[in-house]
Amino acid sequence: MKEEIKVPKRFQQFFHWFCKKELIDELDGDLAEIFHQIREEEGIRAANMFYRLEVLKMIRPSVVKKLSFHFLNTHPIMLKNYIKIALRNIHKQMGYSLLKIMGLTLGLATVFLIFLYLQTERSFDRFHDKGENIYRVINDLQTPDKIFNFAVTPPVLAANLKNDFPEVKETTRIFQMNRIFENGNIKYEETELLAVDSTFSDIFSFAVLDGNLKEALSLPFSMAITQEAARKYFGDQNPIGQYLTTDGIGQPFEIKAILDEVPFNSHIQFDLLISFSTLDEINPPQGHRWFFLSYYTYILLDKNADPNVLESKFPDFIERNLGDIQRNAQQSYTFYLQALQDIHLSPQLDVDFGASGNRPFLRIFSIIAIFILLLACVNYINLSTARSSRRAGEIGIRKVVGARTRQVATQFLVESIIITFIAFVLALALSYFLLPFFNSISGMQHNFGWFFQFPNLIYLSLAVLVVGILAGAYPALIISKFRPITTLKGNFQFSKQGNILRNSLTVFQLLCSIILIGSTIVIFQQFKHLKNQDLGYNKEAMVVMDFRFDRIVQRKHQAIKDKFSQNPAVKSVSVGLTPPNINPPNWYAMYENNTGEMQNSSMYGYIVDYDFFDTYEIEFLAGRKFDQNFLTDSSEAYIVNEAAVKFCGWGNPEDALGKQFNQIGKSGKIIGVIRDFNFESLHSEIEPLAIQLYSPRNLSSFSLRIQNDNIQETIANLEKDWNELIPHRPFEFVFLDESLNAKYQSESRMSQLFSYFTILAVLISCLGLLGLTSFMMERHRKSISIRKVFGASPQQIVIYFSSYFSKLVVIAFLIGIPIGYFAMNSWLVQFPYRIDLSVWVFTMSGGIALIFTLLATLSHTIKAAHTNPIKNLRSE
Amino acid sequence: MVFKIELYMKGTNLGEFQEIVLLIILVLDDNAYGVSIREEIKKRMDRKISRGALHAALSRLEDKGYIQSSQGEATPVRGGRRKKYYTLTKYGVKALEKARELREQLWQEGHTAWQKLAFKK
Numbered sequence: 002m003k004e005e006i007k008v009p010k011r012f013q014q015f016f017h018w019f020c021k022k023e024l025i026d027e028l029d030g031d032l033a034e035i036f037h038q039i040r041e042e043e044g045i046r047a048a049n050m051f052y053r054l055e056v057l058k059m060i061r062p063s064v065v066k067k068l069s070f071h072f073l074n075t076h077p078i079m080l081k082n083y084i085k086i087a088l089r090n091i092h093k094q095m096g097y098s099l100l101k102i103m104g105l106t107l108g109l110a111t112v113f114l115i116f117l118y119l120q121t122e123r124s125f126d127r128f129h130d131k132g133e134n135i136y137r138v139i140n141d142l143q144t145p146d147k148i149f150n151f152a153v154t155p156p157v158l159a160a161n162l163k164n165d166f167p168e169v170k171e172t173t174r175i176f177q178m179n180r181i182f183e184n185g186n187i188k189y190e191e192t193e194l195l196a197v198d199s200t201f202s203d204i205f206s207f208a209v210l211d212g213n214l215k216e217a218l219s220l221p222f223s224m225a226i227t228q229e230a231a232r233k234y235f236g237d238q239n240p241i242g243q244y245l246t247t248d249g250i251g252q253p254f255e256i257k258a259i260l261d262e263v264p265f266n267s268h269i270q271f272d273l274l275i276s277f278s279t280l281d282e283i284n285p286p287q288g289h290r291w292f293f294l295s296y297y298t299y300i301l302l303d304k305n306a307d308p309n310v311l312e313s314k315f316p317d318f319i320e321r322n323l324g325d326i327q328r329n330a331q332q333s334y335t336f337y338l339q340a341l342q343d344i345h346l347s348p349q350l351d352v353d354f355g356a357s358g359n360r361p362f363l364r365i366f367s368i369i370a371i372f373i374l375l376l377a378c379v380n381y382i383n384l385s386t387a388r389s390s391r392r393a394g395e396i397g398i399r400k401v402v403g404a405r406t407r408q409v410a411t412q413f414l415v416e417s418i419i420i421t422f423i424a425f426v427l428a429l430a431l432s433y434f435l436l437p438f439f440n441s442i443s444g445m446q447h448n449f450g451w452f453f454q455f456p457n458l459i460y461l462s463l464a465v466l467v468v469g470i471l472a473g474a475y476p477a478l479i480i481s482k483f484r485p486i487t488t489l490k491g492n493f494q495f496s497k498q499g500n501i502l503r504n505s506l507t508v509f510q511l512l513c514s515i516i517l518i519g520s521t522i523v524i525f526q527q528f529k530h531l532k533n534q535d536l537g538y539n540k541e542a543m544v545v546m547d548f549r550f551d552r553i554v555q556r557k558h559q560a561i562k563d564k565f566s567q568n569p570a571v572k573s574v575s576v577g578l579t580p581p582n583i584n585p586p587n588w589y590a591m592y593e594n595n596t597g598e599m600q601n602s603s604m605y606g607y608i609v610d611y612d613f614f615d616t617y618e619i620e621f622l623a624g625r626k627f628d629q630n631f632l633t634d635s636s637e638a639y640i641v642n643e644a645a646v647k648f649c650g651w652g653n654p655e656d657a658l659g660k661q662f663n664q665i666g667k668s669g670k671i672i673g674v675i676r677d678f679n680f681e682s683l684h685s686e687i688e689p690l691a692i693q694l695y696s697p698r699n700l701s702s703f704s705l706r707i708q709n710d711n712i713q714e715t716i717a718n719l720e721k722d723w724n725e726l727i728p729h730r731p732f733e734f735v736f737l738d739e740s741l742n743a744k745y746q747s748e749s750r751m752s753q754l755f756s757y758f759t760i761l762a763v764l765i766s767c768l769g770l771l772g773l774t775s776f777m778m779e780r781h782r783k784s785i786s787i788r789k790v791f792g793a794s795p796q797q798i799v800i801y802f803s804s805y806f807s808k809l810v811v812i813a814f815l816i817g818i819p820i821g822y823f824a825m826n827s828w829l830v831q832f833p834y835r836i837d838l839s840v841w842v843f844t845m846s847g848g849i850a851l852i853f854t855l856l857a858t859l860s861h862t863i864k865a866a867h868t869n870p871i872k873n874l875r876s877e
Numbered sequence: 878m879v880f881k882i883e884l885y886m887k888g889t890n891l892g893e894f895q896e897i898v899l900l901i902i903l904v905l906d907d908n909a910y911g912v913s914i915r916e917e918i919k920k921r922m923d924r925k926i927s928r929g930a931l932h933a934a935l936s937r938l939e940d941k942g943y944i945q946s947s948q949g950e951a952t953p954v955r956g957g958r959r960k961k962y963y964t965l966t967k968y969g970v971k972a973l974e975k976a977r978e979l980r981e982q983l984w985q986e987g988h989t990a991w992q993k994l995a996f997k998k
Contacts, residue, residue, distance in 0.1 A: 024932070027960070030958025031960075034912045034954055035912055035915070035928065054927070055928055058929040059928070061929055
C-alpha cells in the first residue's frame with residue numbers, strides 16, 4: 002500500500018529548484034524517508050521542522066546547482082532557430098512590431114539623452130590631477146540682520162590658512178576682472194579675465210600648450226592666454242613674447258604662456274590669466290584686509306588630511322586671527338570647505354563663480370526618463386500578451402515536440418532582446434539627430450562620441466539587456482505557461498488576470514500622461530506668469546549699456562547723455578550704477594527708527610541720476626523725485642522703496658519722509674518713497690532698497706527708453722554716436738526685457754523639456770492604445786457581429802467600446818489628480834510670485850487624455866463596427 | 878582515475894569524520910545508504926548530522942575514490958525515489974588500513990608514556 006507523504010510542499014519545491022538534478026533522487030528520497038521516520042516517532046510537527054531545517058542545510062556548494070542563465074546555456078542551433086522565428090514574426094506582424102519598436106526607441110532615446118545630461122553634469126571639475134584634494138573655502142557672513150552665504154572670501158585668508166595649518170599644502174586666490182586689451186588696432190573687451198596667485202598652476206591642471214605658466218603667474222605684467230583668445234589678437238603668429246596693452250596702464254603685458262581652451266565642464270572659466278603681483282600694481286593692494294570680499298580661495302589639502310577635521314579647527318582659527326576685528330565690525334565669519342568636484346552641483350552661493358548645475362532638475366528628469374522607459378516597456382508587455390494568442394499554436398507544437406517551459410520562455414526573451422536591440426540602434430540614431438536640438442535646450446555641449454567611450458558602451462549594452470528582459474520577462478512567463486492541449490484544440494481562452502493586468506498597465510500609462518500634461522500646463526502658466534509679472538517699472542523698449550566703470554566714459558557721461566538725447570528715437574536717457582538686470586550691491590546702512598535713534602543695518606543700494614524715475618516710469622507713493630533745483634539733493638537726499646519703509650518700521654510712506662538715513666558714508670534724509678519695483682528677479686521677494694544720486698565715479702550703465710519702431714536704425718545711430726565719443730570702448734548693449742528673460746532661463750528650459758517629454762509620453766501611450774484596441778476588436782469580432790445581427794447600429798458599438806476606454810481614463814484621472822496636484826504644489830512653493838494651482842488644470846489634462854485616447858482607439862473601433870457580420874460568423 | 882590515484886599516492890590523510898563514515902559504510906556492509914549511514918552515526922556516536930553535511934562528506938570520499946555508489950531500489954516511503962548504496966573501493970580499504978596502521982604505530986610508541994599517565998594514581 003502506498004502511503005502518502007506530506008513533506009512541506011514549498012520547501013520541497015524550493016529544494017528541487019536549487020538542487021543538482023542528479024542528486025535529487027538520492028537526497029530527496031533520503032529526506033522523505035527520514036521525514037517519515039520522524040513523523041512516526043515524534044509527530045508531524047517535529048518532522049516538518051526537521052524537513053525545513055534539513056532543506057536549508059542543503060544549501061551548500063556540493064548540492065546547489067551551478068548558477069546558470071538558461072538562455073546563455075541555449076544550444077547555438079536552438080538560438081539560431083529562435084532568432085529566425087523571431088525575425089519572421091517581427092516581419093509577419095509588421096504593424097505590431099513597429100508599435101513595439103517605436104515605443105522602445107522613443108523610451109531608450111530619452112533615457113540616452115538624459116543619461117548624457119547626467120554624466121555631463123557629473124563630469125564637472127574632474128579633470129584636475131589633484132582634484133580630489135582641492136577644496137574651495139566658502140563662508141557664511143553674519144551681519145546684524147542678515148546672513149550671506151558667500152563664495153568669495155577675504156584676501157588675507159589664504160596666507161593665514163597656509164601659515165596655521167600644515168595640512169594645507171598650497172593655496173591660490175582668484176579674482177574676476179574685466180578689461181579692454183589691445184594689440185595695435187585689434188581691441189577686445191575681456192570679461193573672462195582672472196587674476197590668480199602663482200600657485201594656481203600647482204593646484205589646477207589646465208593644459209599648457211607652450212611657455213611657462215608658473216612664470217607667467219609670478220612676474221608682474223606678464224600673462225597667460227588661451228589659444229582661442231590669442232588667435233583674436235595675433236592670428237596665426239606665435240603669441241609667446243608678444244605684448245598686449247590695456248587702457249590706463251602704461252606698461253604692456255607680455256604673454257608668457259599659451260593654454261589650451263578651458264574645458265566647458267570646468268566651473269573656473271577664463272580666457273586670460275594675470276598674476277596677483279600685477280593686480281597689486283594696478284589696483285590698491287587689498288591683501289591685508291579681512292572685510293573685503295572679492296577673492297575666491299582654493300586650497301590643496303594633504304592627501305591624508307581629513308577636510309572635516311580641518312573645518313572643525315576653523316572656529317579657533319577665526320578667534321585667533323580676527324576675533325576682535327569681528328566684534329568691532331559686528332560681523333562674524335563661519336568658514337567651510339567645499340570639495341572642488343561638488344561645486345558644480347551645489348546650490349548657487351552669493352557672488353558665486355560661474356553658473357552652477359541644477360540638482361533638482363537632474364532628479365526630476367531622471368525620474369521622468371525612467372517613467373518614459375517604463376511606459377515603453379508597458380507597451381511591449383501589453384502588445385505581446387495581447388498578441389500571444391497568435392503564437393499559441395506554435396507554442397503548443399513546440400511543447401508537444403519536447404520543448405520545456407524554460408526553453409519557450411528563453412525563446413520569447415530572445416525575441417524581446419532582438420526587438421530591444423533594433424530599438425537600441427534606432428534610438429542611437431534618433432539621439433544622434435536630436436542631440437544638437439537637445440544641446441540647445443539644455444544649454445550644454447554634449448558630444449555624441451561619448452556614447453562610444455569605454456564604460457558607457459557597456460552601460461548602454463547592459464541597458465538593452467535589462468530593458469529587453471524587463472519588457473520580455475512577463476510575456477515570456479505567461480506565454481511559456483500555455484498548455485499544449487488547450488492551445489492545440491483551438492479554443493484558447495485568455496485568463497481574466499491577463500485582462501486585469503493589461504487594463505491596469507493601460508491605466509498606468511494614462512496616469513503618467515495625465516500627470517505630465519497637467520504639470521506641463523502648470524509650468525507653462527507659471528513661466529508666463531513670471532514673464533508677464535508687473536515689475537513695477539516699464540521694461541519695454543529699454544536699451545541698457547553696461548560700461549563697467551570705465552573711467553573715460555564716467556568722465557564724459559554728460560556729453561554722451563546729451564548726444565543720445567538728441568536722437569529723436571530716444572525718449573529718455575538715464576545713467577546710473579546698476580540697471581534692473583544686474584543685481585545691485587548690498588551696503589552697510591543706518592536708519593533712524595521710530596524712537597529717533599540710529600540703527601545699524603544693511604540695504605541694497607541704487608545710484609541714479611535725475612532722469613531715472615521718468616525713464617523707468619516708476620511710481621511714487623510719497624514725497625518727490627530728485628530735483629536739480631534742490632542743491633542739497635545730490636549730497637543728502639535718499640529715496641526708498643515700500644519694502645524699506647516696512648523694514649525700518651516707519652509705517653505709512655508719508656511717515657518715512659524726513660527720516661535720517663546713512664549709507665556708504667553719505668548721511669541724509671528720506672525725500673521720497675516709491676512703489677516696490679523688482680530689481681533682483683522674481684525668484685525672490687522684493688527687498689528693501691535705498692536710492693541716492695550719483696557721483697561720476699559710481700557710474701557704470703546707461704539706460705535708454707527708445708521708440709518701439711525702427712529699432713535697428715536707432716541702434717545703428719546710437720552706435721555711431723558712441724564710437725564718435727568713446728572710440729576706445731566697443732559699443733555694447735542689451736535689451737532689458739531680453740536680458741531679464743534670461744533670468745528665467747531655467748524655467749524656460751524646464752517648460753520646454755517638460756513639454757517634449759509630455760509629447761513623448763503621450764505618443765508612447767497612444768501607440769499602446771492603438772495596439773490594444775486593435776487586439777480588442779479582433780477578440781470581439783464575433784460579439785460585435787452578433788450585436789449587429791441583433792440590430793445594433795455601428796454608432797452604438799463604437800460608443801460601447803469607447804466608453805470602455807473612457808472608464809480607464811476616468812480611473813487614471815482620479816488617481817492622477819492628487820499626485821499631480823501635490824507634485825506641482827511642492828514645485829510652486831519656491832516661487833514668491835506664483836500662480837494659484839487650480840484643479841481644472843488637471844481636469845483639463847484628463848480631458849486631453851480622454852481626447853487622445855478616443856482618437857487612438859476610434860479608427861479601429863469604427864472599422865470593426867462597420868464590418869459585415871457575415872464575414873465573422875460564417876465560419877461556424 | 879589518474880587524478881584519484883594521484884590523490885591517494887600523495888597520502889591524502891583522512892579527516893576524522895571521513896574515517897568514521899568509511900568505517901560505518903564498512904559496518905553496514907551492503908545496506909549503506911544515506912539514511913542508514915546517518916542513523917548509524919547517530920546511534921553509535923550520539924552525533925546528529927544533517928543529511929546535507931553527510932552528502933558533502935560522501936561526495937568528497939567518492940571524489941577521492943574511496944567509495945563507489947550504485948543505484949538501489951525505490952520505496953513508497955521515499956516518494957518513489959531510488960536509494961543510492963555506497964561500498965568501499967580498494968583504495969578506500971587501503972586508506973582505512975593506512976589510518977589504522979598509523980594509529981597502531983602511534984599507540985605502540987606511546988605505550989610506555991600512556992601507562993605512566995593512565996595508571997598514575
